[in-house]
Amino acid sequence: MAIIAVDMDEVVADALDEHLSRYNALYNAGVTKDHLTGRHLRDVIPYEHRQETEQIVHSEDFFADLKVMSGAQEVLKALSQEYEIFITTAAMEVPKSFTAKYEWLGKHFPFISPMNYVFCGSKHIIAADYLIDDNVRHFKLFKGKGILFDAPHNRQVTGYTRVKDWQDVARLFASIPVCR
Numbered sequence: 001m002a003i004i005a006v007d008m009d010e011v012v013a014d015a016l017d018e019h020l021s022r023y024n025a026l027y028n029a030g031v032t033k034d035h036l037t038g039r040h041l042r043d044v045i046p047y048e049h050r051q052e053t054e055q056i057v058h059s060e061d062f063f064a065d066l067k068v069m070s071g072a073q074e075v076l077k078a079l080s081q082e083y084e085i086f087i088t089t090a091a092m093e094v095p096k097s098f099t100a101k102y103e104w105l106g107k108h109f110p111f112i113s114p115m116n117y118v119f120c121g122s123k124h125i126i127a128a129d130y131l132i133d134d135n136v137r138h139f140k141l142f143k144g145k146g147i148l149f150d151a152p153h154n155r156q157v158t159g160y161t162r163v164k165d166w167q168d169v170a171r172l173f174a175s176i177p178v179c180r
């Protein structure tokens with residue numbers, strides 16, 4: 001079976017939505033995803049908010065209640081019939097996230113074995129055929145095919161196969177002959 005590696009944040013888990021709501025509650029602000037085209041949250045907020053805003057994702061409960069990206073469960077479940085699915089998340093960037101991420105995956109993606117979770121730093125070590133990710137930096141040294149999952153921050157990036165949502169992922173893989 002060919003292997004699909006799937007990122008977590010902004011691909012199966014809506015971390016940005018949670019980050020925005022916590023930021024907006026903290027500073028009584030109204031930042032939305034529409035403000036973030038081509039930019040990260042840290043780029044649009046006052047400089048003095050930056051440190052506390054970065055800390056939001058380092059709180060232990062941040063990753064516990066993230067919304068699942070629409071369609072991710074159905075499409076990954078269908079793809080898991082034809083492909084081996086691994087969840088590959090650069091969790092080393094937020095060490096306190098490990099337990100919450102592990103539990104979140106088990107709750108929302110029970111058909112993916114925990115043996116297929118990869119909590120990593122650099123993703124170029126991942127030997128998969130495909131990597132679905134919102135950060136193109138992970139594609140630079142990746143030997144398989146990178147598939148860019150649309151997110152506000154990457155909307156102006158060109159040069160990669162882009163999928164705008166999980167229905168688009170389903171369409172893309174429906175067009176690829178399956179290697180068994």
Ligand SMILES: [Mg+2]
Pocket residue numbers: 007008009010011133134135
């Ligand atoms: Mg991501």
